[in-house]
Amino acid sequence: MMFLSNSTLGEVVKSQVEFKLNTYMGAVASLILVQIIGLLFSMNGTGSSGTSINNISIHVSIVSLDIVYIFVALWAFVIGNMITIKTNWHSDFSFVGTRLSSSLANIIVLCMISVFAGVTTFLSNYVLRVILLLFGKVDYVKSSSIFDDPLNSILNIGVMIAFILMISAIGYFRGILVQNNKIFTFLLPVLLITILVTKSGQKLFQYVFIGNESILILIVKLVCISIVFFALSILCSNRLEVRS
Amino acid sequence: MVVIDCQNLQKKYKGMAALNGITFQLEDHKITGLIGRNGAGKTTLLKILAGFIRENSGEVRVFSNKPFNNLRVSANSILVDDQMSFPDSLTLADILEAAPSFYKRWDAGLAASLFDYFRLNPKQLHFKLSKGAKATFNMIFGLATRCELTMFDEPTNGMDEAVRSDFYRALLKEYIAYPRSILISSHHLAEMEHLLEDILLIHKGKVVLHQSLEEVKEYAVALQGQTDIVEKLTAEKDVLHIKQLDSHRKYAVIKKEDSLGVEGVTIQTVSATDVCMFMTSERKGGIDDVFK
Amino acid sequence: MNNWMLLPLLGTLFIAWLIFRVAKSVSKRINWNQRLNKWTISTYVGILLLAVIVYEFIPANGDEVIDKKEYQALSHENNLFEKAFGNNEESKFDSKFLVEEWMEELEGDTLEIISQGSTFPTAKLNIEWTDSKEQFVEVKMFQTNILMNGVNVTGKIPLSTIEWEKDQLVITAPKAGELRYYRFSNELFALSIGDDIIQNRGIFGDTYIYLKVPKHINVIDKNGLQFY
Numbered sequence: 118m119m120f121l122s123n124s125t126l127g128e129v130v131k132s133q134v135e136f137k138l139n140t141y142m143g144a145v146a147s148l149i150l151v152q153i154i155g156l157l158f159s160m161n162g163t164g165s166s167g168t169s170i171n172n173i174s175i176h177v178s179i180v181s182l183d184i185v186y187i188f189v190a191l192w193a194f195v196i197g198n199m200i201t202i203k204t205n206w207h208s209d210f211s212f213v214g215t216r217l218s219s220s221l222a223n224i225i226v227l228c229m230i231s232v233f234a235g236v237t238t239f240l241s242n243y244v245l246r247v248i249l250l251l252f253g254k255v256d257y258v259k260s261s262s263i264f265d266d267p268l269n270s271i272l273n274i275g276v277m278i279a280f281i282l283m284i285s286a287i288g289y290f291r292g293i294l295v296q297n298n299k300i301f302t303f304l305l306p307v308l309l310i311t312i313l314v315t316k317s318g319q320k321l322f323q324y325v326f327i328g329n330e331s332i333l334i335l336i337v338k339l340v341c342i343s344i345v346f347f348a349l350s351i352l353c354s355n356r357l358e359v360r361s
Numbered sequence: 362m363v364v365i366d367c368q369n370l371q372k373k374y375k376g377m378a379a380l381n382g383i384t385f386q387l388e389d390h391k392i393t394g395l396i397g398r399n400g401a402g403k404t405t406l407l408k409i410l411a412g413f414i415r416e417n418s419g420e421v422r423v424f425s426n427k428p429f430n431n432l433r434v435s436a437n438s439i440l441v442d443d444q445m446s447f448p449d450s451l452t453l454a455d456i457l458e459a460a461p462s463f464y465k466r467w468d469a470g471l472a473a474s475l476f477d478y479f480r481l482n483p484k485q486l487h488f489k490l491s492k493g494a495k496a497t498f499n500m501i502f503g504l505a506t507r508c509e510l511t512m513f514d515e516p517t518n519g520m521d522e523a524v525r526s527d528f529y530r531a532l533l534k535e536y537i538a539y540p541r542s543i544l545i546s547s548h549h550l551a552e553m554e555h556l557l558e559d560i561l562l563i564h565k566g567k568v569v570l571h572q573s574l575e576e577v578k579e580y581a582v583a584l585q586g587q588t589d590i591v592e593k594l595t596a597e598k599d600v601l602h603i604k605q606l607d608s609h610r611k612y613a614v615i616k617k618e619d620s621l622g623v624e625g626v627t628i629q630t631v632s633a634t635d636v637c638m639f640m641t642s643e644r645k646g647g648i649d650d651v652f653k
Numbered sequence: 654m655n656n657w658m659l660l661p662l663l664g665t666l667f668i669a670w671l672i673f674r675v676a677k678s679v680s681k682r683i684n685w686n687q688r689l690n691k692w693t694i695s696t697y698v699g700i701l702l703l704a705v706i707v708y709e710f711i712p713a714n715g716d717e718v719i720d721k722k723e724y725q726a727l728s729h730e731n732n733l734f735e736k737a738f739g740n741n742e743e744s745k746f747d748s749k750f751l752v753e754e755w756m757e758e759l760e761g762d763t764l765e766i767i768s769q770g771s772t773f774p775t776a777k778l779n780i781e782w783t784d785s786k787e788q789f790v791e792v793k794m795f796q797t798n799i800l801m802n803g804v805n806v807t808g809k810i811p812l813s814t815i816e817w818e819k820d821q822l823v824i825t826a827p828k829a830g831e832l833r834y835y836r837f838s839n840e841l842f843a844l845s846i847g848d849d850i851i852q853n854r855g856i857f858g859d860t861y862i863y864l865k866v867p868k869h870i871n872v873i874d875k876n877g878l879q880f881y
Contacts, residue, residue, distance in 0.1 A: 181838035240701035
């Protein structure tokens, strides 16, 4: 008599998510390094502008999240990509799982990592604030903190999370394509540059990123793009062969 | 109860046929040896059964399901081979800790005691293991899952002699204590003959033989004697192997039949290993033909 | 968007990519275990949260960044003042801009206005002629709002000093100096939404000197401070 264990998709995905979170703990820890490098680069301020009034030159250095964010965005791309490399993709098949469950678990993990990355990136600015103010001898202006403007802060965190998610989704999609066929390693950068250079490509970029009426609309757009890339990844990975 | 059902299974790699119409059925709770030469298609077949790769044509059913992308098959089967991979960031202990949430019948006790017995280092990373240690760990992992269908692809590659015999012994004890269907591939039948019940012999992507070990042992006989007598006896028969021993004596292997008693010819039994070898060799005379 | 704008972007990406490659090869050699990872992550999160709280308690020594409505109001005030100043409508001057006022008695019939200490005039001057037959000149000094990148620095900028020396009004520009501020932003520069970007907000107010001079006095304005 055979005793077959039955697992539902939900159970397997849950186990895989837990497993992957454990697996990628090191990758998440590397985010800290990335943020610290970014913070070092933003020490001098992202935007600095000065003017002279009454012989007094006034410099205002704006320390924003941008530099840290560029680094984190790249990191997100690398992470999205890393999840698809052979050892990681194949390990799923040493345990219980199908391509669908693996994809779903990967997507959930990327969502969780994006949330973590978005929130910590936002907060990392405060470390810089404290360091610059306690150890620097510069006047500073009380800028709005999380407590002064919670709604706006949450929206800003939201847009950062959504953007990181989108980048990681693109990285993930790229990784899956490369797993399907190595030719995409070269094809995709060429494609990207072509899009960036052509007029219609630029229009598309402008439509998505520039001229949004509110942050909320931008968030919705970014999430939609992420969903598209994730869906494409699921489709492309569903026929992917393992250990071949 | 049928565990595996393959009908005319075909798989091509870059135009080359790896499987060329495999048809067989596997009953539950048996240890079956998947025997074949290098390149016979053993690995391809196992990967299809495990749902790793997809067949080009034909039918394959494991637990009555198509294995590719099937959760039920995945939950109840495991393929242990040297390509088995685990995340680079996890130690062996981490991997064993993660397994029970996937395999409901995971035997942590067995895993732990085998782990100790083979003196593996729990803090070691899987990708840094030596070939033999990796094979040993993978084998422990495969046994501890207690999957209804447990498949090993060349499991003893890289293991030293002592570990090999330990492995076969552990496999047999586990099988007796918790019966399951075990499919174990090797091109080296002799060393695991003692634990097999059935033999599935494949050659050039086709099933040549699927019988119990006892039947395989009885499958053929060898005739040895004067050349002319042997040639006369084997004239109308399917000769599996033929060899000129010296100027006037010949050795021939044919399918076993009754009443072969002829004077001047001795009849010998043929081991299962030899049967498999003769049935899958390209030329009747073996390597000797090359040097004629 | 110009195609050439891509170059610095690609350069940045390339540098970042290099950093990643190095980090990757380094991380392969270091054998981090999971417990160390967990510990690192939770410590980092702890530091982040601590920083948020500590930041709240650090006293600021600059003026608040103002919100959009406040900014528009300040800008409007400046415009109104400038208009009124040019039109000699003293009654419309906003008294909050007044820095000081006084009377000075002239000895002769000429008033010379001298600006020194700066190649550019550091104050705007306007004269209202009065019918008075006396020798008194009334001086009023104003400074309008100054905003840099949303930082209100109105009170922080030293004003030109005004001295009288024998019928000469000497306006001396303050010594060269520097004001440096840090302003922190919760937002992404790159994703600043809409046309109102706080970083771009600037109101460049001025020092205004308003003189009330009797008509019979002759004013010499060598440096051309008098715009109107």
